[in-house]
Amino acid sequence: MRGVRVVLVGGTSNAGKSTVARVVAGRLGFAYLSTDGLARHPGRPWRTPEREVPAHVAEHYSSLTVDELMASVLDHYGRLWPRIEELITDRAVGTGSGEGLVLEGSALWPVNVAGLTVPHTGAVWLTADEVLLRARMRDAGRYGEATGEERHLMDRFLARTVRYQALMVDAVDRLGLDRIDAGGHRSVEELADVVLATVGAQRAVGRSSAG
Numbered sequence: 001m002r003g004v005r006v007v008l009v010g011g012t013s014n015a016g017k018s019t020v021a022r023v024v025a026g027r028l029g030f031a032y033l034s035t036d037g038l039a040r041h042p043g044r045p046w047r048t049p050e051r052e053v054p055a056h057v058a059e060h061y062s063s064l065t066v067d068e069l070m071a072s073v074l075d076h077y078g079r080l081w082p083r084i085e086e087l088i089t090d091r092a093v094g095t096g097s098g099e100g101l102v103l104e105g106s107a108l109w110p111v112n113v114a115g116l117t118v119p120h121t122g123a124v125w126l127t128a129d130e131v132l133l134r135a136r137m138r139d140a141g142r143y144g145e146a147t148g149e150e151r152h153l154m155d156r157f158l159a160r161t162v163r164y165q166a167l168m169v170d171a172v173d174r175l176g177l178d179r180i181d182a183g184g185h186r187s188v189e190e191l192a193d194v195v196l197a198t199v200g201a202q203r204a205v206g207r208s209s210a211g
Contacts, residue, residue: 035105046141123198
């Protein structure tokens with residue numbers, strides 16, 4: 001991959017970023033990391049066998065409008081970006097760990113990534129249609145068994161997710177960055193192949209075209 005040491009995989013929640021990024025990391029022999037692990041922000045508002053929804057998370061999604069939810073998460077990503085940029089730079093130029101890195105997460109906002117000038121770094125954004133995103137979230141949150149309030153929280157999260165993706169796609173296309181449809185017609189292994197091929201063809205961070 002022509003000396004690439006950092007691969008960035010952006011996208012909205014439930015687009016398949018973590019699954020694909022783990023496979024890409026395994027193929028390259030790189031470390032895997034999610035931006036979600038760098039700082040806390042209200043996460044997914046549904047119960048799992050291991051986790052109840054914290055009260056502050058339920059309050060966050062129940063009390064804010066979709067516009068306010070978007071403003072909150074983008075503000076969080078803005079505060080987190082200097083730490084992300086430092087991590088990317090350390091790995092890209094080899095001043096930190098000698099191991100390469102695959103970093104994934106919604107915090108990889110296109111405008112910020114497009115401004116990177118570090119070497120040996122590639123980036124792609126995964127997208128999925130709203131029907132697939134809804135199906136994945138409802139399956140993860142066991143929507144059919146959820147209470148009315150739990151469904152309301154999941155619906156608000158989905159609305160924010162769809163809004164995030166629309167804004168993200170607009171920014172990716174406006175900046176001439178590379179995005180990949182991660183819909184159900186490709187396996188995880190096939191998506192990893194596409195990510196690797198796309199990054200390998202890039203002329204600058206996130207851009208395989210001259211424009």
